[in-house]
Amino acid sequence: MKFKGQTVAxxxxxxxIGKAIAHxxxxxxxxxxxxxxxSAKLDAAISEFGDGGVAAPIDMTAPESVAAWAEEIPQIDHLVISASSAAHGSFEELSNADLRHMFDAKFFGPYATARAAVKKLAEGGSITFFSGVLSRRPGLNCSGLGAVNGAVEALTRGLALELGPRLRVNCxxxxxxxxxxxxxxEPSAREAMYEATGESLPTARVGEVEEAAEAALFLMSNAYTTGVVLDVDGGHMIRQYAKR
Ligand SMILES: NC(=O)c1ccc[n+]([C@@H]2O[C@H](COP(=O)([O-])OP(=O)(O)OC[C@H]3O[C@@H](n4cnc5c(N)ncnc54)[C@H](OP(=O)(O)O)[C@@H]3O)[C@@H](O)[C@H]2O)c1
Incomplete structure (x- = not known):
C-alpha cells in the first residue's frame, strides 16, 4: 500500500499503459x-479497478476542456500523462497538419495539462510525462514522432529544474x-510487427503495459529522482539489426 492516502491523476x-498505471x-x-x-471508455476502465478510481474527462487539445478538468479535480500528489495520439508517415508524405496534430496531442496537450494542474499538485509531488524510443533511436517514417518525443524529454528536464524542489518531473x-x-x-500484421521488433531486442520480445506502468510508479515514489528519462524498452537503445 505504498500510495495509501495519496491522490494521483x-x-x-x-x-x-495509463490504464495499467491507474490499476x-x-x-x-x-x-x-x-x-x-x-467517458464510456473511462467508466469501463474504472469498473475494472473496484473502488479507488473516479473519472474526470479531458481533451488535452481543447483549452476550455483542460481548464474545466483542472477546476474539477481534487488536490493531487502526482500527475501522470500517458495520453497521446500519433501518425506515422515519410517526411515527404506526412502533411504539416498531421505533424501539428501530433505536437498538439503529445506535446502541447501535456504541456497545457501540466500547467493547469500545477496549482493542484501538493508540495513534494511529481509530474510524469511519456515520450518513446524514437527520440533517440529513429525509425523509418517516424521522424515527426521522434521530434515530438524529443520535445517532451527536453520539457521534462527543463521543468524538473524550474519546478524543483516543490515538484519532481520525470519521463x-x-x-x-x-x-x-x-x-x-490488422491482427496478423500487428503480431508480425511485435514479433519482428521483439526479435531485434535483447529481451527477444516486446513489452507489456504492466512493465511500463512499474516505471511510472517508481518515478512517482522515488523522492530523489527528477529530470530523468527512464527507458523501458527491452534494450531498444542497444538493439541489433542483424538476426541472432
Ligand atoms: N505502446 C507503445 O508501443 C508505445 C511506444 C512508445 C511510446 N509510447 C507512448 O506511451 C504513451 C502511452 O501509450 P499507450 O500505448 O498506452 O497508448 P494508448 O493505449 O493509445 O492510450 C493513449 C490514451 O490517450 C488518450 N488520449 C488521446 N488523445 C487524447 C487527448 N487529446 N486528450 C486526452 N486523452 C487523450 C486515449 O483515450 P481517449 O481516446 O479516450 O481520449 C488513450 O486512452 C504514449 O505517450 C505513447 O506515445 C507507447
Missing amino acids: VVGGGSG ALVLAGAKVVVSSRD VSPGMVRSEAYAGM
Missing part, C-alpha cells in the same frame, strides 16, 4: 482520477509495448 488512463496505483492504495476524452520512454495504441492494425 492519470491522463490517458482509459487504455493501454497498479489503486492496488497500491491510491485514489486515482482517471482521464481521457471518451518514461517506452519501447514497443502491446497496447490499444495498435488496436487499429
